[in-house]
Amino acid sequence: MLEPWLRGTLTEVDAVRRQVLHALELASEDAERFCAKLSDEQMTAQPYGIASVCFHLRHIVRSLDRLLTYAEGRQLTTSQLEALSTELDCATKTCAAMREFRAGMERAAVRVRAFDPASYGERRGVGRQRLPTTVAGLLIHCAEHAQRHIGQAVTTAQIVKAIGEVPMRSE
Numbered sequence: 001m002l003e004p005w006l007r008g009t010l011t012e013v014d015a016v017r018r019q020v021l022h023a024l025e026l027a028s029e030d031a032e033r034f035c036a037k038l039s040d041e042q043m044t045a046q047p048y049g050i051a052s053v054c055f056h057l058r059h060i061v062r063s064l065d066r067l068l069t070y071a072e073g074r075q076l077t078t079s080q081l082e083a084l085s086t087e088l089d090c091a092t093k094t095c096a097a098m099r100e101f102r103a104g105m106e107r108a109a110v111r112v113r114a115f116d117p118a119s120y121g122e123r124r125g126v127g128r129q130r131l132p133t134t135v136a137g138l139l140i141h142c143a144e145h146a147q148r149h150i151g152q153a154v155t156t157a158q159i160v161k162a163i164g165e166v167p168m169r170s171e
């Protein structure tokens with residue numbers, strides 16, 4: 001199966017947004033392939049103290065929401081800040097984490113499509129310190145950040161599946 005960027009799709013959008021959308025599409029496909037069928041226990045497991053699959057899925061969509069808010073020239077809302085403070089709390093059920101992930105990825109794709117390529121060079125500030133970047137910088141970071149965390153989620157998913165199949169070695 002070809003990765004989204006090799007399928008010749010999304011030709012109606014410019015190259016920057018196309019690649020961001022392809023990265024988000026690949027993250028969604030990887031989540032469905034490797035994470036969607038995890039049990040609640042596997043979704044929230046933290047083998048060897050690493051972050052859970054649930055955390056990574058939630059973090060991907062919540063960070064996309066924050067990054068796109070900055071790219072749109074706005075500051076974070078109270079609800080976004082509250083969501084940030086609860087990312088590590090993964091007491092949610094698998095279906096809820098996947099539902100949040102799926103919905104968040106759909107919203108992010110719509111928002112990415114809404115950007116005008118003429119805005120890519122516009123300056124933006126990130127965080128309370130308003131660290132300097134541009135619209136393009138934020139969009140590209142959306143792609144790389146989502147890919148980084150889906151890779152971690154997939155790796156963790158593989159570990160928790162393996163632990164369930166093979167008894168853990170005692171030290």
